[in-house]
Amino acid sequence: xxxxxxxxxxxxxxxxxxxxxxxxxxxxxxxxxxxxxxxxxxxxxxxxxxxxxxxxxxxxxxxxxxxxxxxxxxxxxxxxxxxxxxxxxxxxxxxxxxxxxxxxxxxxxxxxxxxxxxxxxxxxxxxxxxxxxxxxxxxxxxxxxxxxxxxxxxxxxxxxxxxxxxxxxxxxxxxxxxxxxxxxxxxxxxxxxxxxxxxxxxxxxxxxxxxxxxxxxxxxxxxxxxxxxxxxxx
Numbered sequence: 001x002x003x004x005x006x007x008x009x010x011x012x013x014x015x016x017x018x019x020x021x022x023x024x025x026x027x028x029x030x031x032x033x034x035x036x037x038x039x040x041x042x043x044x045x046x047x048x049x050x051x052x053x054x055x056x057x058x059x060x061x062x063x064x065x066x067x068x069x070x071x072x073x074x075x076x077x078x079x080x081x082x083x084x085x086x087x088x089x090x091x092x093x094x095x096x097x098x099x100x101x102x103x104x105x106x107x108x109x110x111x112x113x114x115x116x117x118x119x120x121x122x123x124x125x126x127x128x129x130x131x132x133x134x135x136x137x138x139x140x141x142x143x144x145x146x147x148x149x150x151x152x153x154x155x156x157x158x159x160x161x162x163x164x165x166x167x168x169x170x171x172x173x174x175x176x177x178x179x180x181x182x183x184x185x186x187x188x189x190x191x192x193x194x195x196x197x198x199x200x201x202x203x204x205x206x207x208x209x210x211x212x213x214x215x216x217x218x219x220x221x222x223x224x225x226x227x228x229x230x231x232x233x234x
Contacts, residue, residue, distance in 0.1 A: 001025060002046055002150065007055035009041060016041050016206040018055070023182055025149065030193055031186040033203035034225065039186035040154055042203065046184060047077045047152045071101075074149030078156045082139040084127050090114065090138055091123035097145045110145070116171060117141040133160050140168055144175050151176075153185035166191065193233060202226055 007018040016038045023029060023046060031039040044050035045057065048070055057064040059073060067073060085093065094110040095103070114120045117137040127135065136159065143151060151172075157165035169191060176183055185192075193200055194214040201211045202222075210222040218234070221227040 001058075001060060003056070003058040004045065005056040007045065007053055007057070009045065009050070009053035011041070014038070014041075014206055016045075016053075018042065018045075018208060021046075021201075021208070023150070023184060025182055026180050027182045027184075028176070028192070028195065028198045029182070029184040030198060030200045031184070031203065032193075032200055032229065037203040038206040039203055041206075043077075043152050043154050043184065043186055047075050047150070048073060049077060075152065076143040076146050076148040076150070077152040077154070078139055078143045079154045080156060080158055082135050084135060084139060084142075086127045088127075089123065090119055090125050090127075090130070093138060093142050094145045097142055113141045113145045116144070116175070117168075133164050136160050136164070136168065140171065144172075144179075147179055148181050150182045150184065153183070153187070155186055155188065158188070202229075 002023040004018050004021040007016065009016040014036070031042060033039055041050065045053060048057075048059070048064070048067070051057075051064060059067055088096065088104070091106055091110055091114060092104045094113050095106050098107060098110055099105060111120060111123065114123055117140055119134060119137050119141065122130065122134060130138065136156070139156070157168060160168075172183065192198060196213075198213065199211065200214060200217055202209055202217070204223070204225065210217060210226060217226065218230050221230050
C-alpha cells in the first residue's frame with residue numbers, strides 16, 4: 001500500500017495539499033481534474049519520482065527515507081513521452097527489463113510481451129522506424145514486462161487515436177487480471193471510470209475535492225465542475 005499524510009508541495013504559485021490518501025494493492029484509480037489541477041504532481045509523488053515535499057510517504061509500510069532505489073520498488077511510470085532508448089531495438093527494450101539491466105539476451109518471454117501488444121513483427125526495428133502508435137505499444141510492453149506492483153499512467157494515450165487507446169486499455173486490463181497490479185492513471189479519456197470497483201479521485205487547484213466510485217460521484221457531485229464533467233462523460 002502507498003500512504004500519503006499531510007503532504008504539501010509548492011511549485012511557484014501552485015500548492016498541492018493532500019491530508020490523507022491510500023492506494024491499496026490491486027486497486028484501479030483514476031485521477032481527474034482540469035488542466036493544472038495537480039494530477040501529474042500527485043502521480044509523481046505517489047510513484048516516488050518527486051520527493052521534494054513536506055509530509056509522510058510510505059510504501060508497503062516503509063518510510064521514504066528507508067526505501068530501496070526506485071528501480072527496486074515494484075513501480076512503473078508510463079508518461080506521454082514514452083522514454084524509449086534510440087540505441088536499442090524493439091525486443092532489446094523488453095530484454096533489458098526482463099534481465100534486470102544485466103544483458104540484452106532475447107528470451108521467449110520477451111517475444112511474448114511483444115506479441116501481447118502486436119509488435120512481434122517489429123522486434124528488430126529501431127525506435128526511429130516506429131510510428132507514434134507503435135512507440136506507445138512498445139512503451140506499454142516494456143512497462144508490463146517489469147511486472148510491477150504499481151503501474152502509473154500519466155495521460156499516456158493523449159498522443160494516439162481513440163481506437164488505439166481503447167485497445168491499449170484493454171491490454172492493460174487483461175494483464176492486470178494476471179499480475180494483480182494496482183493501476184493509477186490520470187486521463188481525459190472517458191473510459192474505465194464506470195467499471196465496478198474503480199475509484200475516481202477528483203482534484204481542483206491542488207486539492208482532492210471528491211473521491212469514490214462512479215455511481216457515488218454521479219449521484220452527488222460536489223461542485224459545478226464535477227457536475228458538468230459527470231454530464232459530459234455520462
